Amino acid sequence: MHRKSNGTAGLITGVIVAALLGLAGITIYQMRASADAAAASNGLTLNPELFQGETHEAYLVAQQHPELLAQLDCYCGCEQHEGHKNLLDCFRTNHGATCATCTGEAVTAGQLYENGTPVEQIRALLSQRYAHGG
Template sequence: MLPASPSPGSTRKTAFPKWTDAGFTLKTLPSLVHGAVLRRLLLTVTLALVTVAGYAQWSNPFDTIPAYHDAAPAKGEALPPILSGKQLTGPSFHYPWQVEVYHEAARIPKVLYQLPCYCRCDRALGHTSLHSCFSGTHGAECTTCAKEGAYAYKMTKLGKTPDEIRHGIEHGDYQQIDLDSLGSKAQASR
């Protein structure tokens, strides 16, 4: 049984306070709930931003650049040979551009040695530079390697340094290379 309500003008409180005693009404309840949800959302977003900012301080931007050599090989240091001749036949060499990219790579091995390869073969295959891609068949099997190799050759012919070429590769400029037209030009010149 519920306690009786006090008579009007009485100072006695009931065991169950009314919502209006604390300033709440059914009309203000939705705005209070909305405010609580909004505060929780704001707190969650703030914590997420602090977490991202904290993580950014500890991330290493150099982890995103694939392996390459800072300078040309030392005098007398022999690089593994780029595939050539009859090695450019078989199941990995179906298209004319595949052979042409290797011909171009063979003309600039020291430049390729100083360039990264953004197919991430440094992680997957242990490559140490773009040169590694062309000392095996990987350069024919991967269009990223092939485009980077063709881009490096084109830029070298234009007088660009390995540093300038690396900068272009890092910015994705190699992606504009059309391998099919490269193969067509090579066939037409032979």
């Protein structure tokens, strides 16, 4: 009889431990999702106020339309030497401020987007203009 209660106690302990681990996993997942959402809302790019002129405008486009720049390629070659995956990545650091291609692409994309041009068409126009070093 003593063995039977130890088995039951072990089973109950195992269930409690599994439940606690599950809750911990859910909590960690929610904390990460919350942190990602906070970054998406206010920390994706450097502050445009740090820059002037066309560079300011480019960082402003990145801040106001990150979903747009995340869908666009950059044609300066930064994917090879900086590890960037899209045009938005250029404006997470000061790279966009030091690169006329990135700045030009962002400003052009922002103007087209504000005029209602679809993303697919913006992508094609940027490719035409910048893909060959333009």
